[in-house]
Amino acid sequence: MIMDSDVVLLGTDLPSSILAAALAKAGYKIIHVDPNDYYGGDHATLNVDEIISWANLRSAPAENERANDYLAAQRDRFVSISYRGTPPPASRQYSLSLSPSIIPSVGPLISTLVDSGVSRYGGFKLLEKVALYHSPGFVQNVPNTKEDIFNNRNISLIDKRRLMRFFTFVSGDFEDKAELHGKQSVPFIEFLISTFTLERSIAETIVFALAFCSSPQEPALPALKRVRHYLGSSGRYGPSPFLVGHYGGLGELVQGFCRVSAVSGSTYILSHSPSSTPTGPLARRRYSISLTGLDETINCDLLVSSIESPEPTSVGVATGVARCIAIINKPLLFVPTEADTPPEGSPPAMDKVVDTALIIFPPSVLPGGSETTAAHVLVTGEGSMSAPKGNWILYLSMPLADSKVSAETVLQPYLEATLTLADEGHQIEPTFSLFYTQLECSSSAHDGRLLVPQITTLISECGDSAAVVAEEMFRETVRALDGLRRERGIEIAEEPIPFWPPLEGEGSNDEVEDW
Known part of the structure; x- marks a missing residue:
């Protein structure tokens, strides 16, 4: 036939x-x-x-x-595979992604979903929180709005004004602006510090939690374009710029x-x-x-x-991404640092337990972690239709310059640090975890x-x-x-x-x- x-x-x-x-x-x-x-x-x-x-x-x-x-080609691309634990009860109710992602609320994929009609077949949930890992049991919340910035007691008034100047710059057509002239390839963090006189800690927050740079050495122009894109995505479906797909x-x-x-x-x-x-x-x-x-x-x-x-x-290069998928049966509690605590007289903070979140580990923040590369942890729970009630999925990822080191060796410190956010500092054990490296x-x-x-x-x-x-x-x-x-x-x-x-x-x- x-x-x-x-x-x-x-x-x-x-x-x-x-x-x-x-x-x-x-x-x-x-x-x-x-x-x-x-x-x-x-x-x-x-x-x-x-x-x-x-x-x-x-x-x-x-x-x-x-x-x-x-399968031979797949074995060349996916290496350093290990897993521990046993399938949890109702194992078929979990939807585990080989390519975890957050989706900007405005952009090519959303336009494609709407124009093709595929949006009728999918569902989404707002990403509730982006946070920087601070210390065992604590995170530093990343502000979503100008109000969040002005209410942050750890940022001085002059730094808040400098931040507003940067946000005004990055929200517009900056490609031909004098501030960027000759600096398109300068490391993004150096650009922020030298051009907008931002404190290094604030510049690092922008680099890793707004531009999602993997390294502080990433060039300024593509990082600025990402920040503009994400800021422009805020408010379309809610305060967060990002959506998490169901299932x-x-x-x-x-x-x-x-x-x-x-x-x-x-x-x-x-x-x-x-x-x-x-x-x-x-x-x-x-x-x-x-x-x-x-x-x-x-x-x-x-x-x-x-x-x-x-x-x-x-597989012609040794670079890739170390990945981990872990299932936990206790929520992560996003306990803010003292600087993130709302000022006296403000409305009480919302529940610290979140269903969807992205935790970022900047370089050098974690003993035993990378000194040059950031790691990401995406958290999804019942609200994203990816896990049964009372369970959450953690997706850890970090770019690798050397694929000879096992994914478990690279990511285990980040998994352990993430688990300290459960039960306010007392580490738990995942019911199941899988580590692997995906090569380019x-x-x-x-x-x-x-x-x-x-x-x-x-x-x-x-x-x-x-x-x-x-x-x-x-x-x-x-x-x-x-x-x-x-x-x-x-x-x-x-x-x-x-x-x-x-x-x-x-x-x-x-x-x-x-x-």
């Missing part, structure tokens, strides 16, 4: 799933293939049993494995895009991968592809591979296929990065298909195909503000 399509996509990670939905809605015949038995690839959401299986498959010795190119976040959104793609006519084939490289040319299509375990042959004009597909990728990949095109670039792993940018990459790949794919049609003498419409056509039965997409 022969299956016919315009495009075959390999891998259902987030950018590939967005691309599949956009191409299908534009009228192209799509076949979407994934070697896994679940959607999402490296951005998938899994329950506890599934993530243990995921870890075992990627950590088993190669000699015990049947030939599988995909694990990006993995749930993947399923929404795949659903839209399938409704528009795409065919999905899971648990199978190509068993032979494409061959061509054919009389009508460019390529013929065979899949493992299937008698069908797929003929297509274009093959698009995600970064996780084995053939176009290789390089890629090179061959046999005429298109490659979906790797997206950023920065927790506040990965969702938007996926949407931007997907739109770029949509334009590239349409150009390639148009070129083939011209070669065959097929007339091509002069009007460019929109990334997302207008939603049927809807007014302006701008009116769709709530889900």
